[in-house]
Amino acid sequence: MNAAKIVGIVLIVAGALGLAYGSFSYTKETHQAKVGPIELSIKDKETVNVPVWAGVGAIVIGGLLLLVGGKKG
Numbered sequence: 001m002n003a004a005k006i007v008g009i010v011l012i013v014a015g016a017l018g019l020a021y022g023s024f025s026y027t028k029e030t031h032q033a034k035v036g037p038i039e040l041s042i043k044d045k046e047t048v049n050v051p052v053w054a055g056v057g058a059i060v061i062g063g064l065l066l067l068v069g070g071k072k073g
Contacts, residue, residue, distance in 0.1 A: 002069060004065050004066075004068070004069025005065070005066055005069050007062075007065055007069075008061075008062040008063065008064075008065030008066040008069060009062065009066070010062070011058045011059070011061055011062030011065065012058070012059050012062035012063065012066075013062075014058050014062075015054075015055045015056065015057070015058030015059035015062060016055070016059065018050040018054060018055035018058065019050075019052065019055035019056070019059075021050070022049065022050060023047055023048060023049045023050060024047070024048055024050070025045055025046060025047040025048070026045075026046055026048075027043050027044070027045050027046075028043065028044050028045075028046055029041055029042070029043050029044075030042050030043070030044050
């Protein structure tokens with residue numbers, strides 16, 4: 001299996017997951033302060049929306065890579 005097929009499969013899976021879930025969130029530590037024995041930190045929860053066109057585009061490009069990547073002359 002060559003690199004083009006692997007990238008194609010990864011794009012198809014990522015596109016399908018993007019369409020299925022629509023968004024994902026992660027926690028990011030933004031500020032941290034240490035005053036003597038006291039430590040303060042602020043954690044923000046960020047949400048990233050995945051556009052439908054990006055999911056469909058990833059599936060289409062992944063499919064093209066699978067079709068074209070397998071044909072070597």
